[in-house]
Amino acid sequence: MIQINELTKVYKLTKKQMMEKKTKKNMVKAVDNLSLTAKPGEIYGLLGPNGAGKTTVLRCVASLLKPTGGDIKVNGFDTVKDSQNVRKVIGFLTNEIKLDPQFSPRYMFGFFGRLHGLDEDAIEERREKLFDYFGIKDFQDKKIEELSSGMKQKASLAVSLVHDPDVIIFDEPTNGLDIITARNVTDYLKLLRDEGKTVIISTHIMTEAEKLCDRIGIIISGVLAMEGTLAEILERTSTKELEDAFFELYKMHSREED
Numbered sequence: 001m002i003q004i005n006e007l008t009k010v011y012k013l014t015k016k017q018m019m020e021k022k023t024k025k026n027m028v029k030a031v032d033n034l035s036l037t038a039k040p041g042e043i044y045g046l047l048g049p050n051g052a053g054k055t056t057v058l059r060c061v062a063s064l065l066k067p068t069g070g071d072i073k074v075n076g077f078d079t080v081k082d083s084q085n086v087r088k089v090i091g092f093l094t095n096e097i098k099l100d101p102q103f104s105p106r107y108m109f110g111f112f113g114r115l116h117g118l119d120e121d122a123i124e125e126r127r128e129k130l131f132d133y134f135g136i137k138d139f140q141d142k143k144i145e146e147l148s149s150g151m152k153q154k155a156s157l158a159v160s161l162v163h164d165p166d167v168i169i170f171d172e173p174t175n176g177l178d179i180i181t182a183r184n185v186t187d188y189l190k191l192l193r194d195e196g197k198t199v200i201i202s203t204h205i206m207t208e209a210e211k212l213c214d215r216i217g218i219i220i221s222g223v224l225a226m227e228g229t230l231a232e233i234l235e236r237t238s239t240k241e242l243e244d245a246f247f248e249l250y251k252m253h254s255r256e257e258d
């Protein structure tokens with residue numbers, strides 16, 4: 001269970017970042033008073049455009065970033081006060097986490113397995129299962145630096161699941177994957193959901209949100225613009241497709257900002 005309660009995250013910008021962003025403001029409010037709950041046995045999808053705040057929300061949930069305001073509980077543990085316990089129960093995947101280029105997927109899997117306190121037999125059993133499922137065996141002993149981006153993504157996925165976490169936090173999990181592997185990943189997420197795990201993902205792919213997610217939260221400029229099942233969102237926006245609903249909300253929201 002993930003309970004986000006009035007989360008606000010403000011980044012302070014360095015002079016260099018201010019120049020790059022061509023702004024005079026030295027702060028960015030990436031997430032603005034956002035509350036949501038993701039329950040066991042469901043896949044919650046955070047859908048939003050580039051820069052909406054998806055990665056920021058997920059990094060806060062994963063206890064890697066400290067909220068500026070509000071709080072987050074993961075299986076009852078506070079992400080600031082109890083980050084150790086939070087990290088034990090979560091599997092976190094993001095594009096920014098890089099596996100060490102010198103080592104092989106097999107080595108990295110073992111390394112993270114031991115870090116989570118698994119014994120060698122348990123690691124072996126998990127490796128067999130996950131490497132087989134994601135088709136990693138063919139390149140499990142190659143150096144990470146020799147792998148394609150899709151292969152790296154598959155290896156990162158497997159590594160993030162080594163300890164069979166209860167709560168799965170995946171930032172754009174199908175990023176860079178071909179349709180076969182992407183389907184593999186989304187099918188696996190459904191399997192985890194059906195085992196009763198809590199799954200939260202971010203995406204900007206409408207069909208992924210439509211097909212995969214039990215509930216969708218549309219985030220625009222750090223604000224949760226709407227939340228619900230696909231059917232609920234379509235009804236409330238009087239649209240027939242998620243893409244249309246998204247544009248409706250986007251228009252409304254950018255008007256509010258003007």
Ligand SMILES: Nc1ncnc2c1ncn2[C@@H]1O[C@H](COP(=O)(O)OP(=O)(O)OP(=O)(O)O)[C@@H](O)[C@H]1O
Binds near residue numbers: 050053054
């Ligand atoms: N470390 C940081 N320092 C300063 N600003 C940041 C930092 N990380 C993100 N931001 C800003 O916060 C806002 C939200 O960024 P975030 O990465 O959470 O968006 P996102 O929804 O994940 O976007 P994308 O779809 O491109 O991955 C953006 O304006 C971004 O420029």
Ligand SMILES: [Mg+2]
Binds near residue numbers: 054055056
């Ligand atoms: Mg992101």
